[in-house]
Amino acid sequence: MLYLVPVVAVAVFGGVWPALATALAADAVLNWFFVPPYHTFTVESRENLLALLIYVLVAVTVSVAVDLAARQRAAAVRSGIEARLLARITAAPVVDQSLTRLLGHVRDTFGMRSVALVEGESTVAAVGEPGDADQALEVEAADGLRLVAYGPALLGEDRRLLARLAAGAARTLEAQRLARRAAEAGQLAEIDRLRTAILAAVGHDLRTPLASIKAAASSLRAPDVEFSPADRDELLATVEESADRLDDLVENLLAMSRLQAGVLSVQARPVALDEIVARAVPTGVRIAVGDDLPLVLADPGLLERVVANLVSNAVRASATVTVDAVAAPSTVDLRVVDHGGGVPAGDRERMFAPFQRLDDRTADGGLGLGLAIARGFTEAMGGRLTPADTPGGGLTMTVTLPRAAA
Numbered sequence: 001m002l003y004l005v006p007v008v009a010v011a012v013f014g015g016v017w018p019a020l021a022t023a024l025a026a027d028a029v030l031n032w033f034f035v036p037p038y039h040t041f042t043v044e045s046r047e048n049l050l051a052l053l054i055y056v057l058v059a060v061t062v063s064v065a066v067d068l069a070a071r072q073r074a075a076a077v078r079s080g081i082e083a084r085l086l087a088r089i090t091a092a093p094v095v096d097q098s099l100t101r102l103l104g105h106v107r108d109t110f111g112m113r114s115v116a117l118v119e120g121e122s123t124v125a126a127v128g129e130p131g132d133a134d135q136a137l138e139v140e141a142a143d144g145l146r147l148v149a150y151g152p153a154l155l156g157e158d159r160r161l162l163a164r165l166a167a168g169a170a171r172t173l174e175a176q177r178l179a180r181r182a183a184e185a186g187q188l189a190e191i192d193r194l195r196t197a198i199l200a201a202v203g204h205d206l207r208t209p210l211a212s213i214k215a216a217a218s219s220l221r222a223p224d225v226e227f228s229p230a231d232r233d234e235l236l237a238t239v240e241e242s243a244d245r246l247d248d249l250v251e252n253l254l255a256m257s258r259l260q261a262g263v264l265s266v267q268a269r270p271v272a273l274d275e276i277v278a279r280a281v282p283t284g285v286r287i288a289v290g291d292d293l294p295l296v297l298a299d300p301g302l303l304e305r306v307v308a309n310l311v312s313n314a315v316r317a318s319a320t321v322t323v324d325a326v327a328a329p330s331t332v333d334l335r336v337v338d339h340g341g342g343v344p345a346g347d348r349e350r351m352f353a354p355f356q357r358l359d360d361r362t363a364d365g366g367l368g369l370g371l372a373i374a375r376g377f378t379e380a381m382g383g384r385l386t387p388a389d390t391p392g393g394g395l396t397m398t399v400t401l402p403r404a405a406a
Helices: 004-014 016-034 046-091 098-110 156-221 229-261 273-280 300-317 370-380
Strands: 114-119 122-128 135-142 145-151 269-271 286-288 296-298 321-327 331-338 384-389 395-402
Touching: 098 114, 098 122, 098 145, 098 156, 114 156, 135 156, 145 156, 156 229, 229 370, 269 273, 269 300, 273 300, 273 321, 273 331, 296 300, 296 395, 300 321, 300 331, 300 370, 300 395, 370 384, 370 395
Parallel strands: 286 321
Antiparallel strands: 114 122, 114 145, 135 145, 269 296, 321 331, 331 395, 384 395
16 A cells, blocks of 8 residues: 555646556556565466556556546636636726726736737737737637737636636726716716806896896986986996906806816915905904914915805805904814804705805805805815804804915
8 A cells, every 4th residue: 555655646746647657667666576576577376466456456546536636626726716816806896997907817817928908909908018929819808809918828727717807808898988988978967067057147147237237327328317426326336336246256157167177276375364354355244363373375366265255155144244263283274154044964065066056045146156166266275165053053164274384
């Protein structure tokens, strides 16, 4: 039995044919040293010949059995690796780099130098660079798609796994394209929604101040009407107020278009909050912003528009509005506090959407862009805008900005 040990070892590591050769060699060694007459291959008795034949048969049987077990174990290990690889590929969410990562897995799994997914004559995605002496192995992935791998030649099981991975690459490419089309459809839907909202705004909010200007100007030009100085001043004030309102509406539309297009220019520098608030806040609003506050890092023009929009929104909701500020270790909080009806917690994010007016005040509510622009400008400057309840009722809008370096 001792001579079966090398037969089993060779069967495990070399396969059945080397094991059979080892069995014959072991049988010859056994005959040479232990079967009389010694040191010859001659066998005198039938019993010894039968024993040698049985030994050979046992060795052959053991070789075949061990080889089959080794093959089954190798197949099980390969199946496990394949299942884990396919599961990892399938479970991963589809993102822009999913196909490239999949091709990288294919390259690493088979030791390839380069792997590419080709559609027609154009390369859709590729990893690595093929060498001059590398063989090109092509596997069909789907109709019009093929996986091209450059590296060592592959045998049966590896080629079948490569074919399954090629089909996975084709599915990943299709999923990426579907996700891209869905994103484009979402963008088109958002553009269409904004276009509809702009048309609605132009149809009412821009025409309202224009109508006021035209009515006042027509009255002043009427040859058969004599106005008193007070009436004339009132009509001129109407023209001025309507023109200012029209200017604000157009400016908001332009600001929103810059935000949507991502072309907003931000020139942040240290600024004093009290100076910005003094320019942005109209008469009648209580200001409690001291001149001893630390400077903040912001764009003066954008910050002034933020404060103006927040105060304008607060004034429409409440007769009493306060603007104050408080410093923190690394930031400064500027607060616009009103005591109106407030906004339910579930609607607070919705009110920052463009062309959104929760109170639906169409007569003087503007385009519904003020809060959207305020948040967009604040975030562009590296700050944040958060709503909260005012103690006793109302809404407090807090603009948090980073402190400028001392």
